[in-house]
Structure formats: structure tokens, C-alpha cells
Amino acid sequence: MNERLFDVGKIVNTHGIKGEVKIISFTDFPEERYRKNNNLLLSHPSLSEPIPVTVESARFHKNSYIVKFRQFNNINEVEKFKGGMVKVAEGDRQELEEDTFYYDEIIGCNVISDTGERLGQIHEILATGANDVWVVKNDQGKEILLPYIEECILEVDVEEKIIKVHIMEGLVE
Numbered sequence: 074m075n076e077r078l079f080d081v082g083k084i085v086n087t088h089g090i091k092g093e094v095k096i097i098s099f100t101d102f103p104e105e106r107y108r109k110n111n112n113l114l115l116s117h118p119s120l121s122e123p124i125p126v127t128v129e130s131a132r133f134h135k136n137s138y139i140v141k142f143r144q145f146n147n148i149n150e151v152e153k154f155k156g157g158m159v160k161v162a163e164g165d166r167q168e169l170e171e172d173t174f175y176y177d178e179i180i181g182c183n184v185i186s187d188t189g190e191r192l193g194q195i196h197e198i199l200a201t202g203a204n205d206v207w208v209v210k211n212d213q214g215k216e217i218l219l220p221y222i223e224e225c226i227l228e229v230d231v232e233e234k235i236i237k238v239h240i241m242e243g244l245v246e
Contacts, residue, residue: 078114078123078160079177081106082138087152092145096138096159102167107131107138112165115142117157126159178231184209184219187227187239192217195236207236 082096100106106113107128114123126142140159145151166175176198184192184207193211205221219225219238228237 077163078116079163079166079175080158081113081161082159084115084117084151084154084157084159085137086155087148088139090148091141092147092151093139093141094151094154095134096140097136098138100161103133103138105167106159106161107140114160114162115154115157116160117154119153120157123160172229174229174231179207179229179236182229182231182234182236184217184236184238187237192238192240 081100082098084094085097086095087093088095096107098106105111109128109130111128113126113128115126116123124144126144129141129143131138131140142151169175179198180195182195184195186192193209193215195207196210196216197208199206199208199218207219207221207226209217209219211217217240225239225241226236227239228235230236
């Protein structure tokens with residue numbers, strides 16, 4: 074399998090005796106990912122490569138998802154997958170609305186100010202609730218925190234890996 078895979082959830086436990094697993098979800102699209110008949114990939118250190126699985130049923134329960142895969146019918150078959158990851162192939166990712174991006178498209182982008190100064194690269198994205206904060210790290214290792222708001226992030230070109238920003242007063246010392 075040569076296509077890039079992306080984590081959509083982590084199997085943290087089994088649930089009941091009929092082969093259900095408890096998944097902590099990482100995806101912004103859980104209704105799509107855990108929808109009946111959706112195909113996912115199950116990855117675990119015990120497996121040489123991810124195996125395809127099909128969602129038979131899923132429900133939200135106490136901040137996680139209880140998922141039954143069609144391929145497994147009892148607790149003994151799924152017990153060994155605790156700690157494993159549920160993944161999706163790159164080609165199966167959701168189309169995003171304009172001006173929204175997957176984190177992996179943003180991390181590594183070069184950041185240029187509206188005055189032409191190279192500020193560094195996006196190193197990390199912090200999900201703060203109100204808006205994401207993009208962490209820019211320069212060549213000396215110094216970090217600049219940029220809020221993902223219209224006044225600050227002016228242009229994003231994920232193809233060229235360049236982000237043009239306006240440094241608001243107080244963001245850089």
C-alpha cells in the first residue's frame with residue numbers, strides 16, 4: 074500500500090462481548106468515518122500492514138465511539154487490536170470547504186510577512202477552541218504564535234507551501 078494513511082481514531086478498549094471496540098476519535102468527520110458500511114483501515118503493531126475493515130454499526134458514547142466492524146464478531150477477535158489505530162487513505166479524505174485545511178497541509182509551510190520578511194515554518198497547530206493557533210518556528214528556534222484569523226492569515230497556498238501573514242501588534246517582541 075503506497076498511499077499515505079491518516080489517523081482517524083485510536084482503539085482504546087473493547088466493549089461488550091460481541092466484537093465492539095471503543096474508539097477515541099481524531100477526525101472532524103466522525104459521522105462520515107463511523108457511518109455504516111464505511112471502509113477504514115485498522116493498523117496495529119502486531120500487523121505487518123493495515124487491514125481493511127467495514128463499519129457495521131457505531132454510536133457515540135461518553136466522549137468516544139463504540140464501533141462494530143463487520144469482520145469481527147466477538148471480544149476475542151478484537152482484544153488484540155487495543156492500542157491500534159483506525160486510519161483512512163489519503164484518497165478517501167473529505168473535500169474541505171474553501172479556506173479550510175488539513176493540518177498536514179499547513180505544517181511545514183513557509184511563513185512570509187506582508188512586508189516580505191521570512192518568519193519561519195509552521196511547526197505545530199494548537200486547537201484552542203475559539204480559533205487555531207499556528208506555531209511558527211524560525212531558523213534560530215524562536216516561536217511566533219499566529220492566531221488563525223482573517224486579520225492575521227492573509228493568504229494560504231498549500232501547493233507552493235507558502236503562507237502570507239500580517240503581524241499584528243504585540244505578536245512579536
